[in-house]
Amino acid sequence: MKKLPVALQLWSVRDEMRRDFASTVAAVGKIGYHGVELAGYGNLDVKGAKAALDAANLKVAGMHVGFPALRADLNIVINDALLLGSRHVTCPSWPAVQFLSAAACERIGEQLAEIGKTLRAVGLTFSFHNHAAELKVVEGRTVFDWMLGAAAPRDLKAEPDVYWLQIGGCPPVKFLRDHGARCPLVHLKDEKELGLGPVNFAEVFSVIDEVGAAEWLIVEQESYNHPPLESVRLCFEQLKSWGRV
Numbered sequence: 001m002k003k004l005p006v007a008l009q010l011w012s013v014r015d016e017m018r019r020d021f022a023s024t025v026a027a028v029g030k031i032g033y034h035g036v037e038l039a040g041y042g043n044l045d046v047k048g049a050k051a052a053l054d055a056a057n058l059k060v061a062g063m064h065v066g067f068p069a070l071r072a073d074l075n076i077v078i079n080d081a082l083l084l085g086s087r088h089v090t091c092p093s094w095p096a097v098q099f100l101s102a103a104a105c106e107r108i109g110e111q112l113a114e115i116g117k118t119l120r121a122v123g124l125t126f127s128f129h130n131h132a133a134e135l136k137v138v139e140g141r142t143v144f145d146w147m148l149g150a151a152a153p154r155d156l157k158a159e160p161d162v163y164w165l166q167i168g169g170c171p172p173v174k175f176l177r178d179h180g181a182r183c184p185l186v187h188l189k190d191e192k193e194l195g196l197g198p199v200n201f202a203e204v205f206s207v208i209d210e211v212g213a214a215e216w217l218i219v220e221q222e223s224y225n226h227p228p229l230e231s232v233r234l235c236f237e238q239l240k241s242w243g244r245v
Helices: 008-017 021-031 046-055 067-072 076-082 104-122 143-149 162-167 172-182 201-211 228-241
Strands: 005-010 035-038 059-064 089-092 125-129 157-159 186-187 216-219
Touching: 005 008, 005 059, 005 104, 005 228, 008 021, 008 035, 008 089, 008 228, 021 228, 035 216, 046 076, 059 076, 059 216, 067 076, 076 104, 089 104, 089 157, 104 125, 125 143, 125 216, 157 172, 157 186, 162 172, 162 186, 186 201, 216 228
Parallel strands: 005 035, 005 216, 035 059, 059 089, 089 125, 125 157, 186 216
Antiparallel strands: none
């Protein structure tokens, strides 16, 4: 088993990040995380965020950037990614009201691939992050399958969220077996803290190891039994107990 670096998706501590990005990432670094996946820069700009991350000794595993910014400000996104040392940019969501037909879903994949092609030209990798809505079956296939099928893997990769796969009716191990070769980033999430919900992480890790394409494991927390920073600490400790860090 090759241990992969573990990052925290900073959306998990979004309120803390908005109040004080620097102290928040310092706390994340003290927990033991190797990196972060960005969801904006909180109360800082990109240069301030880089300084804070460098001070916390955290790498940038990737960046979540919404489609409007990707479409309107792609040069800014590229410059930020290069400054931060991020190799990965990910579109975090898409309006589910547009998942109307196979053709509509394929068109979304094509639009994403156009962005991915531009990012690839400057050495960046582009992915799409799923929620449960992308597991809806439309004309015999899931929305996510239509999207991915319409794009070359070199231009559009997947960032599977194992909890949303589970909730959406697609076992994470099936998705990872089908698409794992195009999944450099994997979101680890459960009902609340890791290990307290429906996801079978032993199976998930087994397939990730088998496929061998993942570069980062990324913890994301959206529901909590504790204050957010304590919750993400407990997630990290759970990964330790499983031998993943």
